[in-house]
Amino acid sequence: MQRRNFVKLTLLSTLASNILAKENTIRFYKEFSKKLIIPSILEAKISNNNIKEFHLNLQEGSMDFFEGKKTKTYGINSDFLGPTIRVNNKDRIKIHVKNSLKEPSSMHWHGLHLEGHNDGGPNRKIKTNQSWSTEFLINQKSATYWYHPHTHKETGSQVYKGLAGLFLIEDEDSHKAKIPKEYGFDDIPLIVQDRRFDNKAQFLYKYSMHDEMMGVKGKVFLVNGVIQPYIELKAKSIRFRLLNASNARFYNFTFSNNQEFYQIAGDASFLEKSIKLKNLLLGPGERAEILIDLSSLQNQSLYLLDALSQEKLMKIYVKNEKNETFVLPSSFTEIKEYKNIKKLSTLKIRTFTLDMSMMKMGINGKKMSMDYINEKVILKEKEIWRLINPKKMPHTFHIHGCSFKILSRNNKAAFLNEAGLKDTVILFAEETVDVLVQFNYTASKKYPFMYHCHILEHEDAGMMGQFTVEEA
Ligand code: C2O
Ligand code: CU
Numbered sequence: 144m145q146r147r148n149f150v151k152l153t154l155l156s157t158l159a160s161n162i163l164a165k166e167n168t169i170r171f172y173k174e175f176s177k178k179l180i181i182p183s184i185l186e187a188k189i190s191n192n193n194i195k196e197f198h199l200n201l202q203e204g205s206m207d208f209f210e211g212k213k214t215k216t217y218g219i220n221s222d223f224l225g226p227t228i229r230v231n232n233k234d235r236i237k238i239h240v241k242n243s244l245k246e247p248s249s250m251h252w253h254g255l256h257l258e259g260h261n262d263g264g265p266n267r268k269i270k271t272n273q274s275w276s277t278e279f280l281i282n283q284k285s286a287t288y289w290y291h292p293h294t295h296k297e298t299g300s301q302v303y304k305g306l307a308g309l310f311l312i313e314d315e316d317s318h319k320a321k322i323p324k325e326y327g328f329d330d331i332p333l334i335v336q337d338r339r340f341d342n343k344a345q346f347l348y349k350y351s352m353h354d355e356m357m358g359v360k361g362k363v364f365l366v367n368g369v370i371q372p373y374i375e376l377k378a379k380s381i382r383f384r385l386l387n388a389s390n391a392r393f394y395n396f397t398f399s400n401n402q403e404f405y406q407i408a409g410d411a412s413f414l415e416k417s418i419k420l421k422n423l424l425l426g427p428g429e430r431a432e433i434l435i436d437l438s439s440l441q442n443q444s445l446y447l448l449d450a451l452s453q454e455k456l457m458k459i460y461v462k463n464e465k466n467e468t469f470v471l472p473s474s475f476t477e478i479k480e481y482k483n484i485k486k487l488s489t490l491k492i493r494t495f496t497l498d499m500s501m502m503k504m505g506i507n508g509k510k511m512s513m514d515y516i517n518e519k520v521i522l523k524e525k526e527i528w529r530l531i532n533p534k535k536m537p538h539t540f541h542i543h544g545c546s547f548k549i550l551s552r553n554n555k556a557a558f559l560n561e562a563g564l565k566d567t568v569i570l571f572a573e574e575t576v577d578v579l580v581q582f583n584y585t586a587s588k589k590y591p592f593m594y595h596c597h598i599l600e601h602e603d604a605g606m607m608g609q610f611t612v613e614e615a
């Protein structure tokens with residue numbers, strides 16, 4: 144979209160005519176006039192037994208996304224989105240989640256390895272004015288994880304209103320890597336979302352069968368909760384942590400000067416070696432860390448773009464300062480998980496086929512049901528999960544309680560930039576993706592793990608299943 148202080152949103156669907164006015168005006172701020180907000184790091188209280196304690200409060204709020212209008216939102220300890228939780232591997236942590244909303248909610252730690260009862264799935268509802276506390280050990284590789292509600296049939300609407308935040312894990316690899324680490328200065332989190340608004344500047348969430356089938360997509364883009372923000376950065380190596388926290392939209396990130404950058408991490412680990420890219424595709428729920436060399440762009444500006452929507456997402460001003468040379472480490476980590484598996488052909492294969500017909504959304508012919516356990520998995524046993532998308536529409540498949548390794552896409556090699564550990568994977572049109580998976584934590588019938596499509600409207604419509612993990 145072009146420069147637009149005063150934009151006309153024209154209606155496509157008559158279905159919405161009672162919700163939206165036929166022609167509708169919202170006043171945008173001058174484009175790229177608002178500074179990017181950096182979500183604050185949540186302070187931990189260290190209790191005497193050396194546990195790091197965190198407090199999250201799910202609350203109502205409002206945001207001035209548009210000039211002269213307040214949009215009603217949800218946030219965590221703030222008006223929109225939540226603070227960044229940052230911990231070290233082997234930290235013992237306790238998180239207290241309070242629900243101050245007028246509806247039940249829940250909180251899920253996306254990508255974390257932990258027992259089912261420590262995770263907040265649909266079975267861990269937190270009622271209004273109640274709290275839930277969970278304590279566990281961080282035991283996995285450094286990467287950019289996140290948290291969001293997982294409320295039965297309401298995940299999409301609650302994330303849409305603003306409930307999501309980053310969960311950063313650091314470990315020896317991330318501490319010793321010669322990469323930018325100054326959070327908010329050269330290590331920049333970018334939570335990318337799209338939203339649709341009504342003529343009163345309120346979020347316009349799912350209202351039609353089309354929304355449920357295709358997912359809710361909006362034409363307004365937010366980075367860390369700001370429409371078309373700008374950021375000023377030093378002329379040096381910059382690390383961006385990208386999270387696609389959109390309900391349904393895929394992004395193909397690129398820079399307006401067509402500059403190459405380096406992906407150094409995926410969902411759940413560093414890559415062993417960086418991968419040079421000009422475009423980076425992320426589906427809903429996926430993350431990536433990239434390094435970009437701004438050292439020769441002193442006093443210039445560029446944009447972060449989405450090549451799929453052709454939108455400018457953020458403006459980057461490079462400061463006029465003495466530049467620092469760009470260094471690219473030759474390696475970042477060693478991924479020992481899933482290495483040297485001699486008898487891949489003897490592993491159990493579990494098949495998951497996405498169903499998407501008008502009336503029935505599910506997996507393997509079943510809609511998600513809270514009182515049905517779809518799969519029973521054995522603790523610490525390696526398996527191949529064969530994820531099948533028989534149709535044209537792309538999806539992302541996410542599995543709780545583990546990190547997995549992509550083995551193949553339609554029997555061909557996975558992409559180089561998904562060679563690290565993952566917890567969410569894109570299933571393109573008519574594609575079969577094999578992933579190697581192992582669960583190191585149990586999940587009981589009462590608090591099972593989930594696997595699901597991370598297009599949140601699909602998840603809420605039943606494209607999800609539950610599984611237990613138990614000892615043999
Ligand atoms: Cu990010 Cu089960 O979800
Ligand atoms: Cu998850």
Ligand code: CU
Pocket residue numbers: 537538539596597598601602606
């Ligand atoms: Cu889907």
